[in-house]
Amino acid sequence: MKALVYTGIGQLALKDVPDPASDFVVKVLGCGICGTDLKTYQKGHHLFPPPAILGHEFYGLVEKAPEGCGYSIGDAVVVAPYAECGACDVCLRDAGSLCPHKHYVEDGAFCERVGISADYIERGVFPLKEKNDVYTLVEPLACVLNGVEQLNLKPASRALVVGAGPMGALFALLFSAKGIPVTIVEPAAPRRQRIASWGIDAREPGQVKKGAYDTVIIAVNRKELVGEYITLTADAGTVLMFSGLSKDEFVSVEAYSIHYRQVSLKGSFGYAMRHFGEALSLIDAHKETFSRIITHHFPLERGKEAFDLLASGDALKIVL
Numbered sequence: 001m002k003a004l005v006y007t008g009i010g011q012l013a014l015k016d017v018p019d020p021a022s023d024f025v026v027k028v029l030g031c032g033i034c035g036t037d038l039k040t041y042q043k044g045h046h047l048f049p050p051p052a053i054l055g056h057e058f059y060g061l062v063e064k065a066p067e068g069c070g071y072s073i074g075d076a077v078v079v080a081p082y083a084e085c086g087a088c089d090v091c092l093r094d095a096g097s098l099c100p101h102k103h104y105v106e107d108g109a110f111c112e113r114v115g116i117s118a119d120y121i122e123r124g125v126f127p128l129k130e131k132n133d134v135y136t137l138v139e140p141l142a143c144v145l146n147g148v149e150q151l152n153l154k155p156a157s158r159a160l161v162v163g164a165g166p167m168g169a170l171f172a173l174l175f176s177a178k179g180i181p182v183t184i185v186e187p188a189a190p191r192r193q194r195i196a197s198w199g200i201d202a203r204e205p206g207q208v209k210k211g212a213y214d215t216v217i218i219a220v221n222r223k224e225l226v227g228e229y230i231t232l233t234a235d236a237g238t239v240l241m242f243s244g245l246s247k248d249e250f251v252s253v254e255a256y257s258i259h260y261r262q263v264s265l266k267g268s269f270g271y272a273m274r275h276f277g278e279a280l281s282l283i284d285a286h287k288e289t290f291s292r293i294i295t296h297h298f299p300l301e302r303g304k305e306a307f308d309l310l311a312s313g314d315a316l317k318i319v320l
């Protein structure tokens with residue numbers, strides 16, 4: 001089969017690779033390029049040494065299924081890239097996104113077919129009612145829902161999203177779908193205009209009034225923003241570090257805000273399976289709304305071009 005293979009930093013090549021040998025095989029209809037895929041392509045990643053097939057935000061059609069597994073050839077499905085074990089201490093504390101015993105789908109999905117092991121079908125494969133590229137957004141939305149779970153959202157909450165990249169835009173669409181007033185701050189005018197065209201308040205950094213928002217999502221990986229927005233957040237509010245910073249980075253926050261103003265600093269990483277299920281239901285209910293996140297479609301053959309476009313910042317989500 002054809003696969004887009006990451007062969008080293010800045011390198012992607014279309015190659016012929018062996019078909020998966022599993023009993024359950026999904027023919028990939030679409031796979032979104034994630035921030036992690038882009039980071040791997042640009043800087044390398046310890047979890048994905050080259051050569052590797054990247055891509056985990058995918059859906060497709062069942063092409064091969066064992067007898068009695070509940071699926072037939074041709075069924076549309078979305079596959080969770082991992083599932084927590086559900087039984088360890090971390091899982092029992094409801095923090096499945098951090099489970100140390102996750103079951104991962106072994107191969108990436110920037111290719112024609114992905115093999116799923118038989119013991120993962122029940123846990124990680126979900127039936128879809130139709131073929132639609134919007135289902136590539138289930139995994140990123142699941143990560144957003146894990147972030148939302150860390151917040152202390154109240155009916156009177158006002159949310160501020162810092163950064164209008166694909167994840168920031170997903171947070172903004174989710175808040176507006178839930179009826180929570182939301183503003184997004186973004187320095188790049190084209191990204192601001194895109195968000196504003198959805199009827200969402202989009203502002204330049206510097207136009208945020210202190211105390212106007214109690215729920216602040218940092219969806220840009222710049223550590224200085226954390227301290228800056230802790231100070232701007234309303235009393236008893238929460239700041240969520242959604243974007244990842246590396247292990248050797250430290251953030252500095254104003255102590256007064258944490259103690260005297262009860263502002264909390266939280267983080268979130270990945271999703272647990274309950275978020276994946278909820279994300280799928282939300283996407284089913286708001287297909288058109290969430291489809292706005294997908295700005296480009298590319299065939300696998302033009303994968304490198306798609307990665308370069310995403311790196312330029314001119315696209316939100318690109319589906320291969």
Ligand SMILES: [Zn+2]
Pocket residue numbers: 034035036056057139140
């Ligand atoms: Zn992802």
Ligand SMILES: [Zn+2]
Pocket residue numbers: 084085086087088089090091096099100101102
């Ligand atoms: Zn676990």
